[in-house]
Amino acid sequence: MSGTLQPREAGKFITENSKDVFVEPDGVKKLAEKLYEKIDHNEITLAGWKALHELNPQSSGEDAVNWVFFADTLNFSFWSESDDKKYLVKYKGKEYSGYWSFCAAMNRALDEGIPLTSASYYSNITLDQLKYVLRSDSDFPIPMIEERLEVLHQTGRILVEKYGGSFFNVLKQSEKSAVKLLQLVVENFPSYRDEAIFQGVQVAFYKRAQILIGDLWGALEGKDDGCFHDIRQITMFADYRIPQALVHFGAMRYSEKLLNKLNEGWLFQNGDLEEVELRGCSIWAVELICEQIRELFEKNGKKMSNDVNPILIDHFLWDYARDYREEINVVPFHRVRCIYY
Numbered sequence: 001m002s003g004t005l006q007p008r009e010a011g012k013f014i015t016e017n018s019k020d021v022f023v024e025p026d027g028v029k030k031l032a033e034k035l036y037e038k039i040d041h042n043e044i045t046l047a048g049w050k051a052l053h054e055l056n057p058q059s060s061g062e063d064a065v066n067w068v069f070f071a072d073t074l075n076f077s078f079w080s081e082s083d084d085k086k087y088l089v090k091y092k093g094k095e096y097s098g099y100w101s102f103c104a105a106m107n108r109a110l111d112e113g114i115p116l117t118s119a120s121y122y123s124n125i126t127l128d129q130l131k132y133v134l135r136s137d138s139d140f141p142i143p144m145i146e147e148r149l150e151v152l153h154q155t156g157r158i159l160v161e162k163y164g165g166s167f168f169n170v171l172k173q174s175e176k177s178a179v180k181l182l183q184l185v186v187e188n189f190p191s192y193r194d195e196a197i198f199q200g201v202q203v204a205f206y207k208r209a210q211i212l213i214g215d216l217w218g219a220l221e222g223k224d225d226g227c228f229h230d231i232r233q234i235t236m237f238a239d240y241r242i243p244q245a246l247v248h249f250g251a252m253r254y255s256e257k258l259l260n261k262l263n264e265g266w267l268f269q270n271g272d273l274e275e276v277e278l279r280g281c282s283i284w285a286v287e288l289i290c291e292q293i294r295e296l297f298e299k300n301g302k303k304m305s306n307d308v309n310p311i312l313i314d315h316f317l318w319d320y321a322r323d324y325r326e327e328i329n330v331v332p333f334h335r336v337r338c339i340y341y
């Protein structure tokens with residue numbers, strides 16, 4: 001961690017030195033104005049984490065905390081080679097794809113009485129058991145099943161050996177500090193150490209560690225152990241969908257060279273220069289949007305809710321990218337296979 005630029009500073013540094021991805025001030029301003037209106041009309045709230053997403057846990061207890069930790073430990077790489085080769089899961093009469101198909105598979109297993117989110121179970125789960133739990137209702141399996149098994153074993157063993165098998169104990173140790181929880185997660189659970197080298201500088205994205213905190217904040221409704229006093233320090237989650245949304249709204253722009261690669265379906269490696277620029281500029285664009293929303297509240301003399309932060313801006317952009325997939329896909333997402341996002 002020491003000497004590594006943390007996500008917000010990493011985003012700024014990468015943006016200032018980026019060659020193929022650009023944060024567009026006019027687009028940032030327009031998107032900030034759009035989101036200011038939505039937040040001011042209570043259309044973007046923390047309560048949306050449960051209200052808008054039926055697969056998310058609706059409770060706020062220890063089971064919900066361990067559900068979130070399991071989900072975010074495997075919250076990576078759901079994209080499929082092509083739209084007609086998607087991993088799909090049917091659950092309670094509805095068909096899900098992408099991240100939601102994974103959540104549907106989790107809830108299907110729990111409904112079958114499999115103690116999936118219990119570390120004592122998943123630390124020893126076999127490949128066949130995991131294949132059964134994550135089985136597809138299309139002809140295409142979930143990507144990276146072997147890596148998922150390895151990550152589960154490693155993470156489960158640490159949680160059992162160090163934290164009594166429950167992520168609730170890690171949460172308690174953070175003493176309602178999101179920054180302290182981020183440090184605890186990346187220090188104790190290696191699969192969450194989402195870092196890269198950019199122009200010789202170690203930069204951190206910590207996408208799954210940060211979304212874990214965002215999802216815990218949502219599951220606990222910002223109360224009790226989830227009442228993080230420094231939640232504003234968490235940045236957006238540098239995945240492969242938010243860049244699409246930021247480009248769609250004109251807040252980010254790509255070079256011709258990068259656009260050509262994306263349109264060809266180029267497979268990037270985690271840590272490639274363009275991939276790091278995409279992720280870093282996404283972080284910084286959302287930070288700038290957040291700052292401008294806060295300035296708009298101040299300028300209009302309006303009381304600002306605590307919910308004006310990169311996490312809820314991220315949720316809006318991610319949900320938008322899902323709900324308006326055709327428009328968003330005009331510029332393809334960048335393809336990477338890795339365990340970080």
Ligand SMILES: Nc1nc2c(c(CN[C@H]3C=C[C@H](O)[C@@H]3O)cn2[C@@H]2O[C@H](COP(=O)(O)O)[C@@H](O)[C@H]2O)c(=O)[nH]1
Nearest residue numbers: 049075076077078079098099237239240242315318341
């Ligand atoms: N930046 C950001 N990335 C997010 C999420 C989520 C799910 N969170 C939702 C659940 C409850 C909350 O209300 C959130 O709305 C998944 N991902 C990432 O997206 C990718 C999957 O995309 P697709 O193939 O289209 O399903 C993959 O990298 C996955 O890691 C988010 O919120 N923000």
